[in-house]
Amino acid sequence: MSRRSTGLVGVWAEMQRQQQRQLEADARRRREQERQERAYQRRVAQSHREYRQAEARRRTEELDARVASLRGLLAAGCRAPAFRAASLLRAEEVQPFSPGPLAHPVPLPNPHHYQAQGGWTASRRAQAEAEARARFEHDLHAARAAEAQRLHQLEAYRREYEQWAEARRSEVRRHNAGIAEVTEGVRRRDPESVVAYFSAALYASTAWPEGFPRQVSAAYDAAARQLVLDWEMPGPEVVPETKSVRYMPGTDQDKETPRPVGQRRALYREVLAQCALLVLHELFAADESAALDAVALNGFVDAPDPATGRRTHIHLVTVMAPRSTFTGLRLEQVDAVSCLTDALRGQLAARPDQLSPVRPGRRPQEVGDQVVTHGDGGEEPDLYEMDPLAFESLVAELFRAMGMQAVTTQRSNDGGVDVDALDPAPIRGGKIVVQVKRYRNTVPPTAVRDLYGTVQDVGANKGVLVTTSKFGPGSHTFAHGKPLELVSGSELVDLLHRHGLRGRLGGAGRAAPARPAPPGPGARPDDSNVLGMSWSGDVALDVCALVCRGTRVLSDDHFVFYNNPQTPDGSVGALPAAPPDRAAIRVSFEALPEEADRFVLVAAVDPETDPEADLSGFTDARIRLLDPAMTEIGRLEVSDGRPGETALVLGSFRRRPNGDWDFVLGGRGYTGGLEQLLRDHGVEVE
Template identity: 80%
Template sequence: MRQHNAGVVATTDGVRRRDPDSVVEYFSAALYASTAWPQDFPRQVTAAYDPAAGQLVLDWELPACAVVPEIKAVRYLTTADQDKETPRPVGQRRALYREVLAQCVLLVLHELFAADELGALESVALNGFVDGHDPTTGRPGHIFLATVMASRSAFAELHLAQVDAVSCLADALRGQLSARPDQLTPVRPGRRPQEVGNRVVAHGDDEDPDLFAMDPIAFENLVADLFRAMGMQAVTTQRSNDGGVDVDALDPAPIRGGKIVVQVKRYRNTVPPTAVRDLYGTVQDTGANKGVLVTTSGFGPGSHTFANGKPLELVPGTELVDLLHRHGLRGRLGGNGRQVPAQRTSSPPDTRLPDDYNVLGMSWTGGVALDVCALVCRGSRVLSDDHFVFFNNPGTPDGAVRALPATAPDKAAICVSFDALPAEADRFVLVAAVDPDVEPHADLSGFTDASIRLLDPGLAELGRLEVSDGRPHETALVLGSFRRRANGDWDFVLGGKGYPGGLEELVRDFGIEVE
């Protein structure tokens, strides 16, 4: 006890002297000791302290979008003896998630300044991140969804009980919050701990096992452990003659319980719709009450469309990690481990794409909010649902097409490797549609002076392609298409066909079924 108390006194003296190690240790402890956080929220921090400026600089992990349920309501249908789930609208889920992220940022600032009894903090530079994959390189890493630099005086003037969290962060504190955090649209982080020059200290969950690197049998056992932790009986099946079932589970809950068959896919790319169809066949063949498909990656629109209304549940990687942590188990999706040495860099990191990729940057005048999407087609039909790149499917399974964060002057960007497109593909189509969640009553009359910039992997402009203006009463538009010639080259053909029924009507024209 005396040794412990002596350590507390030494840390307190270090904070009073503005010793960087003591300051970081003290305020990290304050964040971890807080009882204001929900139990299943992450608590991972990387921090450094600038004693000359009195500034604590930290990266703080934010909860993933899975904290906001995709389902808005569940109604039991007696005639069909099944649950009917009502999905939460994408716009509502996005708004709720942005509210959660803004509250998290404000709570971190509140806890830090409230703990500063010795006056060590003149300001706090905070970057909030989630774990994900860099859309330009595909490598796992931190994606920053919020950033703010708050001085003690500015924060002291706030009345947190009365503020709107999003407005407070963006307006009062002049911070930045991702416009679409559900799609992992990043913001540019402010000052980073590695830029401070002192030793960087990291605390958190990087010791969790990487699910991508886990032995397949161990991964199946981990999923079985998860079902047992959720109160079910669960066993892994034999490797041979398992009938497409990796884990057999039994939910003892009356009425809604019963036999559950579980398939486990340790994938990096999007799970194809055929796997979901196969699982449904297994559910029917085995007489199970439900089928669950668990993956380390995600699912495309075709999979969700097929599973809708059926006794199937799709668990993507982000939700799997959330469930593991919620039930006392461990796991993460990639990650490079903790970086503790401080580094100063004189130039930004290299974000150059591989040499066989081009970037298509989209710009226009007018204030209409648009989603720019791409379709990989043969003729006028998309190759598959997974070859429709949009906000819920940011890339094709082969990685030939990916959505990118746009850089000025572009408002949207897509990268494509024309050489890597499937051999059967002869058209690469770009389309734009009004975002109904942002502007439900808008049309394309405000879409003018539009163009597509063709960029090389280093984002140098190679050329500019003009596209048609939008028209009143239309809410979706084919911008144009790249068409493969007999010699393998690609030519751009101007589009212009508009649709009053929005993106749904447009994609139906290309062979995608929308329910």
């Protein structure tokens, strides 16, 4: 009995020991897993910290590199080769004739390959030989017909090639003759030729960093041998506001150290002085014919006037540089500010970052009538009047000047493509299809939609639509997020000049077209868009529009609502809404006043219909953008309303520098209703 009990106790004890060992092993595994997890988390945290620290260092290095580039702008520009008219000449060489498969004659059949098959008897052998000869004659006839067809096609292709090659050589000869004519005009001190030549020198320069503006107005005083020009300078934003970036592990955020105001101001003054000296250097270096005894330069920025808020040219630099004085300077070693203000006795704004202006010296308008602005005027071709084929060739030439391969397509079976281009750049390059629209009115969104269809059909990487006109908001809305690029007329002219090509939009002295009389109430101009607005909820709203300059309405008459159904010029007006819309506004962006840069849409609770309502029931709101034919061309989402608010800015269309309009989503609400919103926009509310 005792032995059995002892045996049971032993078994029980052994089971307890095994269970204990298992628990200890499990505990060891858990501790090891926890240790490995902690080690992994430490590695992840360390890797994250190292990445964020490296990213902060990279951003700091980029800022330092930008500042170093700005400080070395003049020295780097002086190392660039001087402009020469010969650099604009083009070789008359054309791509050699390459007929492809048409170059190879059709092979004639070999009679030895046509042997009689079979024939044990004389009659059967004669029949087999006759069949072999028949096959040979048939194939020989077919081969000769195919060869005749090949020769016919080859001759036709050769004629087409000769016509194309001669047209290309003629174009090159005309271009080179124009360059020679300008060069000879510079030798004769012809004002137009001198301005054209030195404008080309500035536009063709490789010394300017990417993104720096190139806008010039110039005139030439032949008697004094003096070139007078206004040249656009970069704005204060060219100097980075941030000095360095440091990662803070405690908050897992980057801390940006701002660049001191005094340091930014000093660097911006240095940049302006370097830009002015670099312009003078490029002009005198390009003067092969000694046409310039002096250059009068006024540097300006295109920015809102701090006093009036209106966009204007604010002059920050002015200098009169005689050749004899300037050529004695060693620009690579000078202090730019001292050189400009002391050696050349120029003026530089003391606080250019605050756009405090200087009084400009001699202006191009004071010289005479021969003033060229933005490279316009002179003998440059008017893009509106160009032959369509010549215009397409000019666009193709622009793409080639930008480093791409580009050819114009045949007039038939081109699939909606005017220029085929190939960007050889890795990653971002590829096949580009280009459509050219020589319009005077705004390009309709249907053209942008057609281009997108063509891009998909031909499998291109990108589609580019080039026009002499503009694009409306519908076009930009459709193109957003798609492999499409829209080039307006003003952007096209700028690109042409930047790459040494010539082109202008209309005549310099052409009178502005007369504006049509304002349409009657409810009438809709042919080029107007309709903005249809809808929302969920039962709240009754008044939808209104304001035509503004910045955040201020142009006048009380430019506030469109139920008591003022349209603006005085008829560019904006209220319309009866058609389902599914609950409100509608028409706007002709082309007809908006030139001083207007914003078109603002607002909504407010109607206090007479529902005095206790707010915008909490204003949800699922959207704006439908309709073309003149009332076809929907885009939708814009709008922010929901919030409790307590009784007025809301739905969004605003803002004029881009090239004249097009983009939509910016609103969302700011007002608890004081429409009155508070209007006061905020400068409307006098009784």
